[in-house]
Amino acid sequence: MEIIEKGKMHYALYKYKIKSGEFWGYRFKYYDDSNARREKRGSKFLSERDAFEDLVQVQSDINKGLISNANDFTVAQWYQKHIDMNKPDENGLNGNWSENTYINRLSTFNEYIKPLIGDIKIKKLTLSLYQSLYIDELKKTLAPSTVELYHRFVKISLNAAVKYKVIPENISQDVTLPKKRETDGDKFIDVDELKIVLNDFKENENITNYTIAKFIAYTGIRIGELRALKWKNVDFDKSKIQIYAQMTKHKYGPTKSNNKRILPVDCEVMNLLMDYRMWCVKRKSGILNQDDFIFISPQKGTVVGANTVMYAFDRSEKRTGLSVTAHTLRHTHSAVLIMQNRSLKAISKRLGNSEEVLKSHYGHVIDSVDIDTMNAFSDALQDNPGADAGADLKNITEYR
Numbered sequence: 001m002e003i004i005e006k007g008k009m010h011y012a013l014y015k016y017k018i019k020s021g022e023f024w025g026y027r028f029k030y031y032d033d034s035n036a037r038r039e040k041r042g043s044k045f046l047s048e049r050d051a052f053e054d055l056v057q058v059q060s061d062i063n064k065g066l067i068s069n070a071n072d073f074t075v076a077q078w079y080q081k082h083i084d085m086n087k088p089d090e091n092g093l094n095g096n097w098s099e100n101t102y103i104n105r106l107s108t109f110n111e112y113i114k115p116l117i118g119d120i121k122i123k124k125l126t127l128s129l130y131q132s133l134y135i136d137e138l139k140k141t142l143a144p145s146t147v148e149l150y151h152r153f154v155k156i157s158l159n160a161a162v163k164y165k166v167i168p169e170n171i172s173q174d175v176t177l178p179k180k181r182e183t184d185g186d187k188f189i190d191v192d193e194l195k196i197v198l199n200d201f202k203e204n205e206n207i208t209n210y211t212i213a214k215f216i217a218y219t220g221i222r223i224g225e226l227r228a229l230k231w232k233n234v235d236f237d238k239s240k241i242q243i244y245a246q247m248t249k250h251k252y253g254p255t256k257s258n259n260k261r262i263l264p265v266d267c268e269v270m271n272l273l274m275d276y277r278m279w280c281v282k283r284k285s286g287i288l289n290q291d292d293f294i295f296i297s298p299q300k301g302t303v304v305g306a307n308t309v310m311y312a313f314d315r316s317e318k319r320t321g322l323s324v325t326a327h328t329l330r331h332t333h334s335a336v337l338i339m340q341n342r343s344l345k346a347i348s349k350r351l352g353n354s355e356e357v358l359k360s361h362y363g364h365v366i367d368s369v370d371i372d373t374m375n376a377f378s379d380a381l382q383d384n385p386g387a388d389a390g391a392d393l394k395n396i397t398e399y400r
Contacts, residue, residue, distance in 0.1 A: 009052040016043075024051040030062055061164050073166060075125055076118030079109055082157040088299075099299040104311050108150050112138065122161060127171045130154075135175055143323055144178040146314055151177060188331040193322055197329075200320050201312070206298050209312040211276045216326055218269045220333030220351050223326040224248055225255060227303055231277070232290040239270050243352065247303065259352045 004022070007013025012026045025043035040058050045051035073081075087102045097105070117125065117134045134154070138147045151172065158170040189197070194217060201210040216226060224246035233242040241263045246255045254260075273294070281288045283301055293303040313325050330351070337347045 007048055007051070009048055010055060012055060013048060013051055015048070024048050026051050026055045028055060028058060058165075073122045074118060075120050075122050076109075076114045078122050078161055078166060079113055079118075079154075079157050082160050083109065085160075098297070098305075098308075105153055108153050112150055113154060123167055125171060127174060130172055131175055135177065139178050143317065146317070148177050149314065151175060187328055188335040189322065189324060189328060191336065193324075194329075194332055196320055197316060197322055197324050200316050204315070204319060205312055207276065207279050208295055208298055208304055209309070211272060212295055212304070212309055212326075213312070213329065214272055215269065216329040217333060218272075219263060219265060220330045220337075221263070222246065222256065222330065222352070223306060223309060225352075226295060226326075227293070227306065228252055229294045230290070231288065231292055231294055234273060234294070236270060236274070239265055239267070241265055247306075255352065261349065261352055263350060 002017045003014050004017050005015035007015070007024070007026070010026070012028045013024060014026070015022060015024050017023075023043065024045040024047060026041065028040045030038055030040070040062070042051060042054050042058070045054065083102070083105055086097045087106075088097060088099055113134075116137050117130065120129060120133075135147065135151060138150055142150070155170065155172045158167065158172050161167045162170050198210075198214055198217060201213040205213075212226060215221065216223070219241070221243065225243050227247035228245040229241070229243075233244065235241070243255060243261050243263055245252060247253075276294070277288070280292075280294075280296065283296065283298065284292075295304045296302060297304050297308065309326055317323050334347060334351060337350075338344075
């Protein structure tokens with residue numbers, strides 16, 4: 001290699017010539033945290049500007065302490081660095097992550113990442129080690145969706161390690177994840193399981209997550225419709241809620257199939273919302289407008305994110321062993337009403353679905369209710385041998 005020109009943009013830059021052509025590079029010398037002399041090199045840049053921009057990034061990384069001892073980083077040490085780079089401050093601000101995201105990542109780190117692969121040098125972490133020591137161990141106790149989530153946390157951290165040149169590539173890209181179980185579209189839980197989930201949310205989650213879980217269970221509302229609700233949509237006097245919009249990611253728009261509806265609710269739901277409204281007033285320092293979204297983040301005071309709700313159900317599954325999502329609660333609401341022999345027309349109107357959708361999702365539940373109804377009629381006659389069948393029919397007709 002022959003150096004043919006010194007850089008003008010920085011003293012560490014130079015232009016050199018090799019058999020394959022002329023390129024720009026740099027040799028940047030510095031002292032690490034232990035006062036040992038180090039050197040960082042870059043080469044084969046097509047222009048001085050390209051080499052300079054890469055050098056600036058390297059200097060920034062060194063100043064942040066990201067690569068001063070990269071060769072010695074364990075997986076745990078790097079992941080902790082990654083957390084420190086992104087976490088919010090004590091006020092829940094000035095970070096790349098929200099407070100909930102930070103808590104989720106830190107919890108996963110302490111419970112799974114650090115114990116399973118934390119001691120491995122990050123440069124010695126291979127795909128086979130990652131598969132056997134981390135993914136395969138997670139599979140033994142966690143649901144496939146949770147394994148995928150915890151893998152994604154590590155993958156993001158390793159992507160950052162590649163960006164900062166701690167490692168040359170992300171070995172987790174080609175990992176084999178467990179297959180998710182095929183679930184029926186009509187998945188729901190029974191009433192006793194629902195009580196367990198709601199009680200778990202009440203004891204372990206913040207007031208927003210608990211209110212969301214109970215509200216969905218009692219109304220059957222879609223999560224996008226819930227996130228779009230504003231206080232102006234609630235009629236406390238008539239115990240009714242207007243479902244006029246939905247939130248997809250961060251976009252506020254019309255409901256699915258533009259199906260607006262007004263939802264009657266009972267005193268349990270209204271009391272739930274009144275208690276939550278009192279908390280919102282305090283959270284917003286006494287200023288609550290009718291156009292404000294109802295369900296807000298305790299940390300930021302903005303509309304709650306869909307991922308935040310998802311993570312809350314993931315945590316609940318770890319505590320209760322019940323695999324439940326927001327949509328599971330919607331299905332459960334539907335199934336309970338069907339099993340209470342309520343009309344499909346009324347239920348479909350409440351949920352914003354058609355009767356055909358209900359029949360396709362809950363066909364076996366509807367069939368069981370039809371059989372129970374038929375048996376109830378037969379039992380009514382058999383319980384009173386010799387009774388006047390006409391009298392029983394008269395009573396049934398009068399009841400209707």
